[in-house]
Amino acid sequence: MAGKKKKKKQQRPVPADHALVKLLPSLKEAERKVRAKFESVSGFQISRPREDEETFGELMEKLQAIEEQVVQMIDGLSQFEVGELVTWIIPLLDAGSVDFLAGTRRQEGLQVRTAARKALCRRDSWDDEEEEEEHSDGSSENGSSRSQDASPSTAKEPKKMTEKESQYTIGHLVAAYADAGLIVMRSQLWGPARDGDHLALTALLALDPWTVDEPGRVGEGFTSALQVACAGGHVECVEVLLKHRAIFRDKDWQSTPRPFVCASMLTGAGYYDGGKPPGGILHFQSSSLPKRRVARETYVYIIDRLLEEATFCEPGDREMLCNTRFAMLNVDPPPLVEGSGTLVCPPYTPPLPPPVPDAPRVAAATPRYMAGTGAHVGSAVGSALLQRNGPGPNVTSSPTVLGAAPGMPTFDKPPVVIANKGSGKVSSATPRDKAASRGVASGLNGLLIAR
Numbered sequence: 001m002a003g004k005k006k007k008k009k010q011q012r013p014v015p016a017d018h019a020l021v022k023l024l025p026s027l028k029e030a031e032r033k034v035r036a037k038f039e040s041v042s043g044f045q046i047s048r049p050r051e052d053e054e055t056f057g058e059l060m061e062k063l064q065a066i067e068e069q070v071v072q073m074i075d076g077l078s079q080f081e082v083g084e085l086v087t088w089i090i091p092l093l094d095a096g097s098v099d100f101l102a103g104t105r106r107q108e109g110l111q112v113r114t115a116a117r118k119a120l121c122r123r124d125s126w127d128d129e130e131e132e133e134e135h136s137d138g139s140s141e142n143g144s145s146r147s148q149d150a151s152p153s154t155a156k157e158p159k160k161m162t163e164k165e166s167q168y169t170i171g172h173l174v175a176a177y178a179d180a181g182l183i184v185m186r187s188q189l190w191g192p193a194r195d196g197d198h199l200a201l202t203a204l205l206a207l208d209p210w211t212v213d214e215p216g217r218v219g220e221g222f223t224s225a226l227q228v229a230c231a232g233g234h235v236e237c238v239e240v241l242l243k244h245r246a247i248f249r250d251k252d253w254q255s256t257p258r259p260f261v262c263a264s265m266l267t268g269a270g271y272y273d274g275g276k277p278p279g280g281i282l283h284f285q286s287s288s289l290p291k292r293r294v295a296r297e298t299y300v301y302i303i304d305r306l307l308e309e310a311t312f313c314e315p316g317d318r319e320m321l322c323n324t325r326f327a328m329l330n331v332d333p334p335p336l337v338e339g340s341g342t343l344v345c346p347p348y349t350p351p352l353p354p355p356v357p358d359a360p361r362v363a364a365a366t367p368r369y370m371a372g373t374g375a376h377v378g379s380a381v382g383s384a385l386l387q388r389n390g391p392g393p394n395v396t397s398s399p400t401v402l403g404a405a406p407g408m409p410t411f412d413k414p415p416v417v418i419a420n421k422g423s424g425k426v427s428s429a430t431p432r433d434k435a436a437s438r439g440v441a442s443g444l445n446g447l448l449i450a451r
Contacts, residue, residue, distance in 0.1 A: 018081075020073045021088055027070055027112075028210065030063040031097050035213055035247055038101055038313045067096075067112050074115040082119045087182050090174055091210040092116035094186045099215050099222075099253060120170050184209045190216050193225035198236035201225075205244050212246045215253040222253040223260060226310075230302055231264035233294035235348045238302055248310040250317045262324040265302075268294040270333040293336060295347035296328040 037056045074089065082089065093116055096109035177183045184207040192201040205212070215224045226246040229237035251257035259278065267277045270293045303325045312318060336342060 018085065020070070020085060023066070023070060023073065024088060027066045027095065030059070030066050031095065031211070032245070034059050034063050035097055035100055036311050036313055064108060071111050071115045074119050077119060079122055082122055087177065089116050089119055090177055090183050093174070094210040094214055097211065097214065100213055102253060117170060120173060181207070183207065186211055186214045187216065189225040190220050190228065193229040193234070193237050193241070194232060196232060196234035196237055198234065198240055201237050202240050205240060212241060212244055227252070227261050230261050230306070231268065233268055233298045233302065233345065235298060235302060238305060242305065242309045245311065247313050248306055248317060249313055250320050262320050265299045265324060268292070269296045269299055269328065270336065273334050291341065292343045292345055294345050296333065297347035298345070300325055300328055301348055301350065
């Protein structure tokens with residue numbers, strides 16, 4: 001008797017508005033607020049009390065409360081839900097801001113990462129069980145299934161992965177999703193920022209990484225993407241990172257933090273040529289490229305952009321940038337030694353602003369007496385003439401007759417005066433028309449007396 005094929009349970013698809021997906025933006029914003037409020041002095045965090053803002057401790061309490069909710073949701077996910085939400089769970093491996101906060105959070109900052117790693121391990125074990133089940137079902141249909149009277153002790157128990165095996169499996173999983181362009185991790189941002197590849201950096205940031213502020217490891221000098229972009233004089237990369245709300249810090253994240261950005265700018269501009277730069281300063285740049293000297297105008301422009309747009313987690317960094325800017329504007333670097341093979345980079349020229357579109361022309365307001373084509377259309381006399389005879393050939397627009405205003409219609413002959421029967425008075429609708437009519441009448445009387 002052939003073995004029966006096991007039927008998988010029908011699972012409902014995970015909705016797009018899953019509770020975990022809705023909660024992740026709140027966790028991400030809470031982490032950023034904590035990073036923006038953080039200060040470090042020799043690796044120890046302190047809080048900046050302000051009357052109008054929340055303190056560092058209050059923000060940390062809110063962050064921990066959200067983290068606990070996220071951990072509970074991840075632990076309660078089924079294997080099917082983990083598979084459907086894998087593109088949201090993998091970025092949580094960068095959550096917690098543990099390295100940015102200089103290790104002060106310890107285990108509290110690792111709880112979200114740990115929950116995400118366990119969930120991904122459950123997904124991998126679920127995939128392995130599916131493959132074994134499909135293989136056993138296919139073999140049973142071909143008559144090569146296991147014997148039915150086999151003892152239960154011979155059945156394989158689920159294998160538990162060691163920590164090393166789980167790291168290896170998760171690493172391949174993350175690499176596969178990253179190569180497919182479905183996710184982006186913090187470690188992918190450091191290389192393009194160092195080399196000035198702003199197009200690749202822009203494409204990576206378009207995938208919305210979990211954080212752009214988390215520093216790198218030993219091979220990256222414990223520096224962030226914004227730090228190496230500033231040190232290398234890559235204006236386009238700095239602009240892109242600032243648009244994604246990157247937080248600036250001058251020091252690196254070593255166990256004993258040392259100045260990095262400002263000292264690297266002075267090194268890149270050539271101020272330490274012929275001398276020894278400050279200890280612990282590394283001017284990162286690809287080894288395949290020649291040594292470069294960045295124009296100090298480029299660094300001054302970067303400093304101005306940082307002072308305008310960047311978020312600072314340490315107030316002393318503003319003073320450091322201002323002092324570096326003052327030194328570059330007032331002190332010339334040593335002259336470049338000929339034959340040194342140093343590549344001189346031209347100063348950065350900001351793009352011209354787009355031309356201002358021409359404002360639409362608004363026609364001038366038309367006076368009341370210019371509302372029509374006839375003489376004094378707005379008056380009773382002009383209206384009567386237009387209604388009776390039309391404009392006629394006697395209407396002109398010459399401004400030289402009788403001192404008329406430019407554009408004001410005039411008459412070659414005196415207008416016909418319409419008088420009321422039996423009264424001898426000229427009919428008019430306005431005082432202006434009455435005065436004009438009296439002037440015309442007096443002129444006619446003068447002509448009659450002259451004759």
